[in-house]
Amino acid sequence: MRNVVLGIVAGFVVVWVFSSSEPRPNQLFAQYPATAGADAVSASGDLIALGSDVAEGRQQVTVIDPRSLVMTVYHVEHATGTISLKSVRNIRADLLMDEYNTASPLPREIRAILKQKQ
Secondary structure, eight states, X not given: OHHHHHHHHHHHHHHHHHHHHSOOOSSOXXXXXXXXXXXXXXXXXXXXXXXXXXXXXXXXXXXXXXXXXXXXXXXXXXXXXXXXXXXXXXXXXHHHOSOSSOOSSOHHHHHHHHHHHO
16 A cells, blocks of 8 residues: 555656646647647647556656657655656657557458458
8 A cells, every 4th residue: 555655646746847847838738739640749738647566665657748759767766765767768659550569460460350351
């Protein structure tokens, strides 16, 4: 239970740090035009934070910015509260892929089977 509470608190702290450090324009997000395709942005623009235990005494916090399509991973030491940045990645290209590192049946194989049945 303690780990869950610490994970939630760590997630909120990370989200608060990111949201308070970025200057925001005096405009509503609804005023930004929505575009189609790979450049589409989230309507809300809110950060998503997910926490989970990864090792004894350590919490992993994943922060996803749906607006810029960037994912960031942190590790938080329960004993000290130390936050370590582990990885940052722009996932825009990842989300455009149809398949990668998958096992049979591959998505294209499933589509071919379904197409034959029609």
